[in-house]
Amino acid sequence: MVWMNNSDTTEPLFILKGFPGLEHIHSWLSIPFCFAYLIAFIGNVTILSVVWIEPSLHQPMYYFLSILALTDLGMSLSTLPTMLSVLWSDAREIHANACYTQLFFIHTFTFLESSVLLAMAFDRFVAICRPLHYNTILTNRVICKIGLACLLRSMGVVLPTPLLLRRYHYCHVNNLSHAFCLHQDVLKLSCSDARVNSVYGLCIVIVTLGVDSVFILLSYVLILNAVLGIASREERQKALNTCVSHICVVLIFFVPVIGVSMVHRFGKHLSPIVHILMADIYLLLPPVLNPIVYSVRTKQIRQGILRSFGLGRRS
Template sequence: MLDLNATSLANPSTFILIGIPGLEYLHIWISIPFCSMYVVALIGNSVILFLIKTETALHEPMFYFLSMLAITDLILSTSTLPKMLGIFWFNYHQINFHACLTQMFFIHAFSGVESGLLVAMALDRYVAICNPLRHSSILTNAVVGQVGIVALLRGLVLMLPHPFLVKRWSYCQTNVVPHTYCEHMAVVKLACADISINSLYSLAVIILIVGTDVTCIFLSYVQILHTVFSLPSKDARLKTLSTCGSHVCVILTFYIPALFSFLTHRFSRHIPRHTHILLANMYLLVPPMLNPIIYGVRTKQIREYLQIFHWSKLFSIRT
């Protein structure tokens, strides 16, 4: 039994993650789709990384950004799923205080990194379609690396204050976190203090990152659509738009669950807690699972190399 009335926890050595409140009896069943999504994310993103590394024809800006996205997805899913499955399968609810802060930092920081990489990929599509003759001279390997570093540093720097703000508070009532992972606001709400600074900073960072990134992506696609619809033939327009299809799908799978989770968490008091938590888990699990599938299905170069790899493996087995 979990002690929900623990006291004298000003400096708790551990937190207790209870999983999905109200659905504890379904933890085993819930773990099946969650584990399946994690396995698909691991395999899919690893295959993407392997193909991009081994096939020199894929050494282009779009695929470099895709490899960065795959690494980010692996970090995001691995930051949450192993501990979550420990709760579901083995009732291992404890998490060290500093491990909790580390998990919190990685989840929020790399969510910001992923958003930045989606902007970088929109930039790549913009240059490729609106200024194709200068694509290779604008997005050189050095520029691609610098853009990736900026996306990484922005996510790390903006999210760095979160664990320090959480650490400064006293937790004098309970150390039980009603969540499957150390989500920032779920932990902060346990503090015996005025947490408005945490709430305001978190809101400001989300607005800054999501507002800036969505605006940049929107403006990029306005220019892309303007260029596409100025093309003379319908076939040319459709072919050019198809090159953006994968990126648009990835944008939707990332921002829609994230926005829905954020809005329901902060502004809806009537949605059950377990619904909030399931949405928060979907936000971290669905994009890492779908991104490699979307790019594998919709990107011609990756489809071709997957087919070549598949047939070469079959041939080697038969011979």
């Protein structure tokens, strides 16, 4: 067991495994990961810049998209320092406080992503089911309140987890399974009675990701019901097209989350590399693909990007 003396206290020093068995190709593995982080950064910053610059995009839908882009940036930046430290310099040690801080941000941005996707589903519901009241319901002030509520909820449900982890004793081999800190990964190293954290972790997943996914599904049931009531086929298609991008990013987020949960629960016999790759996909895929989906599928965003580079006509 590795420990760090700090004044009168003794804190554990965790070891990030990274990619066990693949240490000899860490330099090669760093290439796709650096590329993914670069794409995530450029893509989300581009979305934020285009929405900021283009007056035609100063609408609720694109404000929520900007919040999603900020969340994706936060999610990717939360894992970036330790991931590159492991791959570039084989620096695997991480102090307990740094580990607790990292897992706080990783899980906060994960739950925040779910909350923002729910808010975007509500935006599409109002736009299609209450189009005449869209601008009066989703005012700038209401959007700010929704964004703040999403942030406070995500931070509030995650905050107790690192505080509780600090109170536990760690007496086993302190090797973490990934190149970053996750709550369950740290929790399994504790030799204290950690049932409180285990039960609490399950509860917050249910009341955040579980509840959000149910309400997102309910929103689209109501949207589909409203769309089917539209007489014109062209209008039905136009209404559904405004939802396609959001449906894609919902699947990009929730499918890997479900995959990670299934592998964690039922795939204990699988290679550790499978668990590691699933966790990496769940944390990196949304920041990389979300801006691509909106850039390709949303005409206004695509035109805004082209105008920003001087390749499109300004209205």
